[in-house]
Amino acid sequence: MRKVSALLVVFLFFTSSIVPISHAQGTNKKSTEVGTVRVPSSVLNISKENTYPNSSQDMPYLQPSDLAKELLGTSKVKIENPNLIRMLNESAVSKNPLAIGFRATIYLGEWPLNYESMETNVNWEYKKVNMNFFDNRAGKLPYRVRYVQDAQKQVKGGLTARIPNSDDVQKMMILKAAEKTKLPLAFSTIVGVGTKKENGYNVPAKRVGYLNSYTPAVSERGKVTYGEVFLLLHGSKRTIAVKNVTSQGIGAWIPVQDHLSLSFSVHNQPR
Template sequence: MKKIILTAIFLVICLSTVSYAEEKNESKDQMDIPNSVMDISKDNTYPNPTDDLPRLQPSELAQELIESSEVKIENPDLILQLNESSITTSPVAIGYRATIYLGHWALRYDSNETATNWEYKKINTNFTDNRGAKTQSQMHYTQKKQEKVTGGLTAKVPYEEDVKKMMLQRAMEKTELPLSFETVIGTGTKKDQVYNVPVKKVGYLYGYAPAVNEKGKVTYGEVYLRLKGSKKEVIVKNVTQQGIGAWIPIQDHVSFGFVTSDQPK
């Protein structure tokens, strides 16, 4: 009997270890950046502002109200409103009741899929003609003109800005990449990476702005603050959900594609 129990425990530990390893590998795969993608944050002639979205910490009262709700609340603007609220109740306030309507809100965003398109938008082409030379030629990336790359939601939804904030936050957490719904690559941005063009060939170096494709669903609801004597709680009514997707550019990164041919294209 002891041998059977020990064998069962051993199998459980093994399965748990495999499951953990798979989860760890999946997480790691999401953050893998191809060798063809380069960070230009130190080379970009246009200084992009950092889209830093620190998670708002709820106050003690806000946390109490959030936990009282049967529907999960993650909207940072709603949490901020609860943070700025103050409620004074009395244990002897017998018969005291109040229901306050706080509005219709996008309550949270749940991510279903996060994928990366490393060639989301073509932003640059460098060309070298080496057909008349006797030795190979070297070419480098140089941004010819300023390019603005914008993302956005794939459909119209209520409270678009709130939804974008929550989707951006979740995508940044999952990918650990610098994401922003808008990024600019400045004219004259360069990288020292060398691309060799053989004799009697022409070379093309294409630059692409990468982006993350985020897909999931948004939960909406009408939010009420209910006070009853010394008790206070958040009630959410008329809950609905809507599927949504978004393209979110990866800030200050360029994906390169290098090709050679016998004749110009």
């Protein structure tokens, strides 16, 4: 779908010089603001303590080249797909003053063009990854329990439905969600065994204490727009046309990387 036919490439080569283109107890910290999100005090950053080095998923906005800006500016439909912009960045279409009367239409394929975010929320207890437990029913003094990861855990996110060109859609969704929340997002994150924090939570005598740990995730929902993209050449004029435009609703769960939400509770009996 996205490849220009070999015959058309040969023809254009000779005529226009075109290159294909829950809250933990035992802390007095207040919640903090990050982007449009209020981070609860029970959520801890473990990027320094995590024994598994997660690779950064930062996806900065891809700056279009001068040619790409020119072409994008001619489209009646907003184009934000990083992969399509990258292809335009790597393209070259010369303005040949001798190409008067020359016309060509190049089909670039059907693409997800842009993603419009409609709702962004955070589930701070998306997936449980650990539990620290202490039975202090036989004790006479409080016991201080701390978070220690007992096994390596991987938490994956993803789209909530099957959709064409899902990789491109995921890139656009994570860019919008990260921009809104200012949180480090990735579709997969790992908490390494032995990761620990010094934060302590008192288990009173004659009681049982549970310290549960969860990986947060962003729930991102919105609309993706698809269209067939054409490069139009008319003499020295170069434009982009989008045809057969369609839209589809889509959602995704995107884990917050290197963060844990701790929830501490005490009980009279084990649960």
